Amino acid sequence: MASSEEDGGAASEEKENNNKKRGKGTVATAWLAFYNIAMTAGWLVLAMAMMRFYMQKGTHKGLYRSIARTLKFFQTFALIEVGHCAIGLIRTSVIVTGVQVSSRIFMVWFVTNSIRQIQNEESVVLFLVVWTLTEITRYSYYTFNLLHHLPYFIKWARYTLFIILYPLGVAGELLTIYSALPFVRRSGMYSMRLPNKYNVSFDYYYCLVVIMLSYIPLFPQLFFHMLRQRRRVLHGEVIVEKDD
Numbered sequence: 001m002a003s004s005e006e007d008g009g010a011a012s013e014e015k016e017n018n019n020k021k022r023g024k025g026t027v028a029t030a031w032l033a034f035y036n037i038a039m040t041a042g043w044l045v046l047a048m049a050m051m052r053f054y055m056q057k058g059t060h061k062g063l064y065r066s067i068a069r070t071l072k073f074f075q076t077f078a079l080i081e082v083g084h085c086a087i088g089l090i091r092t093s094v095i096v097t098g099v100q101v102s103s104r105i106f107m108v109w110f111v112t113n114s115i116r117q118i119q120n121e122e123s124v125v126l127f128l129v130v131w132t133l134t135e136i137t138r139y140s141y142y143t144f145n146l147l148h149h150l151p152y153f154i155k156w157a158r159y160t161l162f163i164i165l166y167p168l169g170v171a172g173e174l175l176t177i178y179s180a181l182p183f184v185r186r187s188g189m190y191s192m193r194l195p196n197k198y199n200v201s202f203d204y205y206y207c208l209v210v211i212m213l214s215y216i217p218l219f220p221q222l223f224f225h226m227l228r229q230r231r232r233v234l235h236g237e238v239i240v241e242k243d244d
């Protein structure tokens with residue numbers, strides 16, 4: 001017991017020293033703690049709002065509209081994470097975080113929020129539930145980790161649940177974009193046809209098709225990144241990361 005406490009003490013001292021070496025001072029740690037607590041709370045509020053809606057209405061129809069404002073706020077707020085990486089506050093690739101955050105923001109603003117006709121699709125509920133479970137686990141992991149009081153099951157959940165949740169989330173997102181295609185084609189939304197005064201043509205329908213195809217090379221990169229993180233954190237493997 002004493003030895004595990006000593007080990008814990010030594011580990012947190014080492015982490016503290018590493019943070020100092022990386023220049024993560026008290027102000028930065030306080031900001032990250034505030035950010036992670038706020039995000040955990042935000043996603044918990046979303047989880048409770050979704051459960052309450054379903055229990056009261058007994059259907060998923062209307063669920064997106066009822067939580068849209070909170071979802072847009074907290075998912076957009078996650079853009080700050082790209083800034084955290086860019087200024088070196090956290091040791092994560094700007095590219096990996098940028099792809100993850102921008103794809104989520106795109107899903108929220110330019111797909112689900114823009115196309116009313118798809119908001120009641122089951123696939124929307126699928127990615128909403130998956131994102132919510134993921135983010136409650138992820139932000140609470142960061143918070144407890146920063147406070148040096150990390151329960152093992154949260155650490156395990158952070159680096160294990162994604163094995164199922166990531167493919168499910170991707171399935172929900174792709175099915176949602178797919179169901180949006182006919183409406184986008186019919187309405188011509190966000191598209192510019194020639195001739196126009198800018199002499200530029202843009203077809204949002206094909207843009208969505210390209211985005212769907214881009215999941216093929218990009219999703220495995222994110223998934224394998226998480227598998228590497230899992231091996232490092234849960235099994236203590238030393239991973240040599242390439243700098244951006």
Ligand SMILES: CCCCCCCCCCCCC[C@@H](O)CC(=O)SCCNC(=O)CCNC(=O)[C@H](O)C(C)(C)COP(=O)(O)OP(=O)(O)OC[C@H]1O[C@@H](n2cnc3c(N)ncnc32)[C@H](O)[C@@H]1OP(=O)(O)O
Nearest residue numbers: 090091092097100103106134142162165166169218219229
């Ligand atoms: C404009 C149109 C773009 C269209 C692009 C289309 C392409 C789309 C392909 C992508 C598909 C994505 C689909 C996705 O949206 C579906 C889902 O998310 S489903 C749900 C399951 N998902 C997940 O589990 C992933 C969740 N996301 C993440 O985990 C991160 O965003 C990710 C960047 C992927 C990985 O995180 P990270 O590299 O940061 O790993 P770690 O969490 O292990 O952290 C590394 C170290 O940094 C410290 N850290 C990170 N963040 C914080 C923080 N906020 N506060 C404090 N510390 C932080 C962390 O503790 C680690 O430090 P240490 O090594 O010292 O322990």
